[in-house]
Amino acid sequence: MKKNTSLVARLNSVNEYEQQPIPTNKLKGWRSFLGTYAGEHTAGTEFVIGPLFVAHGASAIDLVTGLIFGNILAVLSWAFLTAKIAVKTRVTLYYLLEQIAGKRFTLIYNLVNAGLFCFLAGSMIAVAATAVGIPFDMAMPQLTDIYPNNLGWVVTVFAVGTITTIIAMFGFEQVSKFAMVAAPWMIMVFIAAALAVLPRLGVTDLGSFWSVAESTIWTGVPLEGQSKFGFWHILFFAWFCNMAMHIGMADLSLLRYAKKWEYGFSSATGVFLGHFIAWIASGILYSLFLIESEGSLTFAPGPIAYSAVGVAGAICVVVAGWTTANPTLYRAGLAIQSINPQWKTWKVTLFVGLFTTIAACFPALVMMLLEFVALYGLILMPVGAVIFMDVYLLEKMGLQSNYAAVSGSSLNGSVAVTWLVTLVFCLLLNLVAGVEIFFLGLPGWFVAVLVYVVASKINQKK
Amino acid sequence: MKKIILKLLSFIGLGLTIIPAILVFSAEMDTDTCKQLMFLGTVLWFVTAPLWMNEKDAASEEG
Numbered sequence: 001m002k003k004n005t006s007l008v009a010r011l012n013s014v015n016e017y018e019q020q021p022i023p024t025n026k027l028k029g030w031r032s033f034l035g036t037y038a039g040e041h042t043a044g045t046e047f048v049i050g051p052l053f054v055a056h057g058a059s060a061i062d063l064v065t066g067l068i069f070g071n072i073l074a075v076l077s078w079a080f081l082t083a084k085i086a087v088k089t090r091v092t093l094y095y096l097l098e099q100i101a102g103k104r105f106t107l108i109y110n111l112v113n114a115g116l117f118c119f120l121a122g123s124m125i126a127v128a129a130t131a132v133g134i135p136f137d138m139a140m141p142q143l144t145d146i147y148p149n150n151l152g153w154v155v156t157v158f159a160v161g162t163i164t165t166i167i168a169m170f171g172f173e174q175v176s177k178f179a180m181v182a183a184p185w186m187i188m189v190f191i192a193a194a195l196a197v198l199p200r201l202g203v204t205d206l207g208s209f210w211s212v213a214e215s216t217i218w219t220g221v222p223l224e225g226q227s228k229f230g231f232w233h234i235l236f237f238a239w240f241c242n243m244a245m246h247i248g249m250a251d252l253s254l255l256r257y258a259k260k261w262e263y264g265f266s267s268a269t270g271v272f273l274g275h276f277i278a279w280i281a282s283g284i285l286y287s288l289f290l291i292e293s294e295g296s297l298t299f300a301p302g303p304i305a306y307s308a309v310g311v312a313g314a315i316c317v318v319v320a321g322w323t324t325a326n327p328t329l330y331r332a333g334l335a336i337q338s339i340n341p342q343w344k345t346w347k348v349t350l351f352v353g354l355f356t357t358i359a360a361c362f363p364a365l366v367m368m369l370l371e372f373v374a375l376y377g378l379i380l381m382p383v384g385a386v387i388f389m390d391v392y393l394l395e396k397m398g399l400q401s402n403y404a405a406v407s408g409s410s411l412n413g414s415v416a417v418t419w420l421v422t423l424v425f426c427l428l429l430n431l432v433a434g435v436e437i438f439f440l441g442l443p444g445w446f447v448a449v450l451v452y453v454v455a456s457k458i459n460q461k462k
Numbered sequence: 463m464k465k466i467i468l469k470l471l472s473f474i475g476l477g478l479t480i481i482p483a484i485l486v487f488s489a490e491m492d493t494d495t496c497k498q499l500m501f502l503g504t505v506l507w508f509v510t511a512p513l514w515m516n517e518k519d520a521a522s523e524e525g
Contacts, residue, residue, distance in 0.1 A: 177516050182508075310497030
């Protein structure tokens with residue numbers, strides 16, 4: 001692409017084939033998906049999730065088995081749900097949603113998505129700030145912190161947020177390329193950091209790793225004030241942390257380029273590098289920090305990585321946080337811009353960046369990342385259930401698929417009711433029955449399927 | 463030829479990122495040396511890798 005291409009032209013090129021199926025000559029092979037998934041799922045969040053498992057008292061056996069089974073379930077969801085529908089329809093989630101639910105519903109969905117993107121980007125700005133603050137001897141946030149508690153933190157977060165926002169306004173393409181370049185190096189730093197600190201934990205050869213893992217790293221005892229995580233927590237978290245992407249169907253936009261649905265299995269590179277090796281590595285680093293700091297409640301990925309492998313570790317935290325925050329911020333801007341396409345992209349991104357940076361000042365966004373990631377998937381899951389039913393089963397039940405497009409409606413009431421009822425059901429399950437957020441996705445999906453069929457029968461009879 | 467040299471330098475950079483840590487694990491290198499070599503590897507990777515990785519992306523997009 002030419003260097004002097006305008007931002008609008010670049011946005012147009014991003015939107016290519018959004019309103020039509022992908023032509024056959026634009027389909028991509030295995031290698032493209034292996035690389036994309038490996039790059040996308042080794043990110044700034046990995047520096048937080050692995051340590052939070054340690055803080056929540058996961059035992060070594062629960063962690064390893066939970067991650068293996070949860071990651072396998074995630075890969076199967078990508079292949080059998082998302083990739084099959086992507087290859088069958090070859091359109092984006094947004095296009096398909098417009099056909100099924102109508103333009104007004106898609107707008108509401110975009111806004112909700114944008115809000116969630118902002119909080120995710122905010123947590124990554126905060127993660128990067130923990131590394132940027134090292135040379136300034138900044139006071140780091142604590143595991144129990146909710147509100148910002150010192151001026152240095154707020155100033156550092158604003159500095160990182162400002163740079164991230166400016167780059168998101170002008171340089172999405174370059175950031176995307178930079179992220180692809182950084183991905184193999186980041187994986188190496190994760191592995192290297194864990195290997196380099198193992199002797200300090202008492203692991204002197206591979207044979208002694210497991211006994212140290214059980215007795216010292218993942219002891220099974222949660223930190224003060226943290227809930228206890230068992231096998232099922234880990235399994236469901238690993239399965240549903242990307243629920244928005246697979247069961248929620250956001251990755252239709254990516255997998256519609258696949259020649260065969262089996263390419264959905266390439267997501268295994270992402271989950272087993274990012275959601276297995278990187279989570280285990282960052283957990284090892286945090287465990288060492290806890291021991292050497294005698295149980296300090298400070299929770300800051302930057303200093304932890306710096307202590308393990310020096311400047312390379314601190315750079316890795318900044319790069320990982322920034323390369324996750326930047327495209328997320330940009331996507332949030334595009335989603336909000338869908339309200340009124342006349343708005344200037346840079347102005348929308350500036351507004352979104354400011355909101356995100358203010359949110360990033362609250363350490364709770366990082367400390368509650370597990371709950372937030374689960375909530376993110378849960379909120380977008382009902383739409384995935386609707387798409388699954390609409391593509392596969394609705395016509396077999398004698399009902400009309402793509403109802404909004406066929407009836408000319410801008411808001412398919414069946415989809416809106418499905419979304420609302422499913423989320424209220426999940427909320428009640430949480431509040432009344434005490435079911436934790438990590439487990440709500442599975443019953444919620446079946447409720448969404450049932451409600452959509454019943455609502456469609458009633459709605460389409462009218 | 464230029465691309466091969468660039469790739470070689472990039473992979474040396476990646477090697478410098480991971481091999482010192484393996485040597486620390488096997489008690490054949492001290493932590494400070496490992497940190498310095500990892501930083502060197504990081505610089506080498508980010509200086510050389512964009513020159514051939516992005517070129518490859520552009521070529522595959524055109525193809």
